[in-house]
Amino acid sequence: MHASSLNPFRNPSSVAVVGASDDHAKWGYWLANGALRGSARRQVYLINGSASTVQGQTAYNNISALPATPDLVVLCVPPRFVHDVVREALACGVKAFLGITAGVPDEAALGAMIRDAGARIIGPNSLGLFDGSSELQLAWGHFTPGPLAIISQSGQLGSEIANLGARVGMGVSRFISVGNQLDVTAAELLADLSDHEETKVIALYMESFTGGARLVETMRKLAAGGITTLVLTTGASDGSQRLAQSHTGSLTSALDTVDAACRAAGAIRVSTPTELVNTAHFLVAAAKPRGRRTAIVSDSGGQGGIAADTAALNGLETPVFSEALQGRLARILPAGAAVSNPVDLAGAGEANLHVYADLVEVLLDSGEVDAVVLSGYLGCYGEDTPSMEDRELEVVDRMGSIVARTGLSLVVHSMSAGSAAVTRLWERGVPTFNGIEFAMRTLASAAALAATPGRKLATPVRSDDTPRPGYWAARGLLESLGIPAPAGKLAQSRDDVVRAAETLGFPVVLKAGWLEHKSEHGGVKLGLGSLEQLLAAYDDMFARLGDGDYVVEEQDLRANTVEVLVGARSDRDFGPVVTVGAGGTETELHKDICVELAPVSKSTALEMIARLKCFPLLQGWRGRPATDIDALADIVVSVSEAVAANEHITEFEVNPIRVAPEGALAVDALVLTAAAVNA
Structure with a gap:
């Protein structure tokens, strides 16, 4: 279908609500009420089989009684009536439906009827939709326009995200509960946001990832256009939860694969609705961090220590500052103040509030950090002592100017939840949180985008050969790929x-x-x-x-070898994925793995290897010589390309690969095909 088939869900010229009601406890009330709010933009028809008026407006008995064919029909009737209503609407020329009703019998037949007529449906079992730019509200509750688009497989969870956003002053650009995706899919709705000027960041909640490869490519294109997608899921993607016959399949979880998909897409996976909203608020308000190097500044030694621990837990780096930078910081602070990172103000803030801005300026201008985190009392001065509020706001404004000039990130953990200074910090592009864990987690999520901006997956030359079973045939495949094996x-x-x-x-x-x-x-x-x-x-x-x-x-007898596993498989939802990890007979015990969507380039393969816990062994541990990591990366690339190129291969594992200073040697391999797995 062309994108134009989704226009009725963006800005319909007319809407008909079937099942409109005066009863505030019914969905029909809220759908009708929301539709009427946009009556200045479009014609609204209310349909109720037993009432002549609804909410003070004329009500019609059925769609056939309408004076004109509506652009969009909202289905909010008991399940047993849905087929008849749709059949009547299609006969009248309706081309778009929003299915609110859950439990519709024989959904497959309903979908076929709609598709055969060249029409579209969102749902059934949808919580509705909202578009702030076109004043379209067909959902329960209230929405405030803003920069956050929400596409959710769970309507209520989508509503929770919208409510959390409202609490921090972040409204919704578009809300769509996709329901059962009988016809219109989440991937289509995501793609439809590419030209939606009001949308700056997207919240995507999915419980299953059917057609995941298309989702990834859509999110990647959105990211390239400056719109980041935040993915929230339960980890129940059953495409990765099948019986696996190799280490490669058994070691990886659904979330490993979703994380790999997000990295390829330039998206971020978050764990909770709160984390999603915090991250979205950060991305809308502030510049994205350029890396993970983080300076911590605190007016309390205890808070600084906890901030440093929390930064480490979230994968942020807190480098020791150079002697020159420590000297510049020491000249600002009292004698004996800690200046190596974290920085302890040692009471300097109380003496001179501008010390906060002085430190931020020196650190962001140093070239040694990508972000500064202030943790402690800032934001409370004016709240606790009103006579200090103006001075505190001056400091905030100065810090905002420094951030704008440098383009780097400043994040504040404040003991105040909503002071004038906290509000001003957000206004000046400085994300501010009431808990250090929220500050660090959000900064880490945003910083991940610098390392994984998204990558277009190459399309290798297709191969139709079906590999024969057994290790001898697997050795033949290794040879064809140029992967060395013992004589x-x-x-x-x-x-x-x-x-x-x-x-x-x-x-x-x-x-x-x-x-x-x-x-x-x-x-x-x-x-x-x-x-x-x-x-x-x-x-x-x-x-x-x-x-x-x-x-x-x-038998390979080379000294100073490290055993590594490289495997690839075809995931039902996301397609080919490749895994590299600690190998040998203790592979399951170590569970030291990295996963990416396949195929991967040499640079991506090297990044995967560098993320392994066993990477120091490959580099040369405690005086041992470094191994040939380049040769290992070449094998990762070859295995990833083999599975991506051949749809007959379901799993291809090379384990162990013995990596030595002289090169990498594959000493065992397993190839599974669809025919073998189903036999």
Whole structure:
């Protein structure tokens, strides 16, 4: 459908509310009341089968009785009547419906009827919609126009977000409860915000992510246009909650994948409605931080210490200042004041309120930080001592000017919740919070955008080859991708084992190549240093496991290796994803992983590796030489591209990859196809 098919949901020329009521306790009252508020902009028709007037306006018995065909019909009737009302409306030429009613029988048939007529529907089971720019309100409650768009799969949660926004003075540009998404999807409604001038930031609540790849691309385009999407979810994306047959699938959670999607989209995932509203308020009021380097300034040593701990918990950096910067700070503060970061005012604020602004100016001009957090009493001076209010506001105005000049971030944690100074701080582009945890969490979320502004996913050359099952075939795939593996031979008999030993160097490894988890079934034997040991291992495996494709490989004996897992799989909602993590037989124990949407570039692969807890081992731990991280990154790229290019591959895991200073070697691999998983 073209974007024009959504116009009736943005600014309809006329609206008909079916089920309009005078009863304040009914949805029909609020829908009619809201529609009538926009009657100066559009014709409003109220339909009630048993009343001649509703809310002082003429009421019609049915849609056929209307003097003209409405642009948008709101369905607020008992479920059993919905099909008949829609059928009548379509016969009259209606092309758009807002379905409020829940529990509509045979929704699939309703959707087919609407689509066959070339019409659209938001819902059913929608809490309604609002557009501040067109004075369109078809929802329960009251909305104030503002910069926050809300698209929610839960209508009530969407209303909570709107209410929380109202409490901090942030109104709503557009509110849409998507309901059951029988026709119009959240991705379409997101895309429809790209030219909505009033929208500056978007709140998106989703419980499932069907069609997630389209959502990601839509959010990425919005981010490129300056509109950030804040994603709130329950973590119940069932696309990642299926039975997994590899470490790659079992280690990742739904939220890992949603987080990867947000990074690719240039979006931010938040955990609660409060965090969402705080972050939205920050993004609307202030410049986005350029990084995570944070200076902490406090007029209390205790508050400064807690601020530093909270910053660390949220992934913010609190670097030690250079000696030169510490010297400049020391000249402003009393002797003995802490100046390394955090900075303790040591009572200087009470003596001279302008010390706050002096410190902010020195820090933001230093080039050593991306943001400053002030924690403590600022905001309370004028509230507690009214004679100080004007001086405090002067300091606030000065800090606002410094922020505007530098383009950097200043965040305040104030012990006051709503003083004149706190209000002025927000007005001057300085986000201010009553709890240090809110200040740091919000700053960290906003700072994440600097590191993950979004990336367009490449489209690799498609491959239609269906990989054969088993480890020997997986080795062939590794070879085709240029991923090094140990020298090896296929053995289907005892004689094959002998011939393999003649061409390979000892020690060797024997594997039962058809097993997905070899070590769990005694299907792998390491350190076989002679033909006699190799044959004994083969005889034992054959007796227990029977016929099959056995593989004999040279064992990697290189020193200073680190074992890493690289895997990729096809997520039902978001498509291909790639995982890198600590590898080996203890992979599940470590749970040290990073996930991104696939395919990834070399630079993204390197970023993933750098986020691992085991990264210091790869860099060279306690005097050990650094490993070949570039070679590992090349494997991450190749595996991600392989799954992205071949729809037959559901999972592709290389584990472990032994990364040494001399390069990376894949010593085991597993490839699963859709046919194998469903067999």
